[in-house]
Amino acid sequence: MSVKIYFFAGLREALGVSSETLALPTDVTSVAALRDHLAARGEPWSALASTRNLRVAVNQQMVGFDTALHAEDEVAFFPPVTGG
């Protein structure tokens, strides 16, 4: 299955990427597994591990990292929001 992934703010800048569509390996079935899968790409992707209090949303809802992923999910990683 594939998911659409977004990155925002400092994380987006660190990665140099704002979004990508990714076909997931079969063992990547949760948000945490996806984060680790991306971070394992090496620099600059290790920013996903080093971003303090990394937050994640699935289908535009803030969720925990144990959340399961489904085909066509929209996943977004970002630092804590600073508000408006």
Next chain:
Amino acid sequence: MSVKIYFFAGLREALGVSSETLALPTDVTSVAALRDHLAARGEPWSALASTRNLRVAVNQQMVGFDTALHAEDEVAFFPPVTGG
């Protein structure tokens, strides 16, 4: 001494007068005495006695009826304010 007297709202309408300048008898030295002095004129001035919770201001400050009067004071009688 003389004072300037104002009447507002329902009291003004009941009296048919919005203001007058009055030379006070020497025994009228307080707000209460002024009210009684005016009410003693008979109809429609007895409205000053019948207005529920009659309020008074001297020189544009709300005061009690025992407040002393001085020459050139501005005295205003009115019903309780209804606010804006």
Next chain:
Amino acid sequence: MMATHISVSVQEADFDVGIEIAALSAGRDDVGAVASFVGLVRADKLENIKLVNVKVDAQDTVDTVHAMTLEHYPGMTEKSLEAIVAEAATRWSFFGARVIHRVGRLLPGERIVFVAVASAHRGDAFAACEFIMDYLKTRAPFWKKEDTPAGGRWVDARDSDDSAAARWEE
């Protein structure tokens, strides 16, 4: 430290809300928050008067248009509003406040009162604005008269707004 700028108007004319709010932060970069309030004449406040209008057909709705007339004490009203704002300035920190209150005849849906407070922080702006409104609705020298088919009727002072103002007491 700059003095708090207080501006109070009691007038028959309507006012421009956007211009008034913008004026409170014009030319400065230290205002982070402008809280404001617009009060309007509500038709249902006068709805008891509707009862005396027998509604026969659609044409009769013309008869159920009500109005109110607001009287004030020129001079004292402005002073009392300025005093309210000055008291707010002792409780909260803000740069400026604008109060406009209309008098005369007003129809349902019309703007009647405007209060805006400009501060660095939204907490101060909101609290001062609401405080000024609560006092204004209870203690400022205004008297309301409702138009009725039988003529004008002066509104009695109410208790509900007094309790809103009372919560600010120590």
Next chain:
Amino acid sequence: MMATHISVSVQEADFDVGIEIAALSAGRDDVGAVASFVGLVRADKLENIKLVNVKVDAQDTVDTVHAMTLEHYPGMTEKSLEAIVAEAATRWSFFGARVIHRVGRLLPGERIVFVAVASAHRGDAFAACEFIMDYLKTRAPFWKKEDTPAGGRWVDARDSDDSAAARWEE
């Protein structure tokens, strides 16, 4: 009973405060209160950046003009703001609410956020407006970046606003 009208915009463009406030009561006579809030960019929020500018003469004040850039999560930001207003509608009674938040590059003194709530009563309007603002300042998906002479710097999430939002928790 009419449904609460909720309108949320996230946009780069500035907005007209007077028009927005007037729209909430246009054509109706049951709105007695419109509480609103305008948030502006404060220069002193960025003042730490001033320290790196050595001020030699009056001409140098040009160098101390700062800016900030606001990023959001298109789609989720609007949804979260609508959810905030819907939650407010479960707590207080109001007819309509309007939320506008700007994104992109903003200079000190510029409007950044607008919230207005129209209700029959001022207590509901004030409380809902302040509630929406408190949540908006803490939980809505916005990220602030300050322009500095050395480049942009992302602002860390703060705790002070979280406590403002926390007071609404049961």
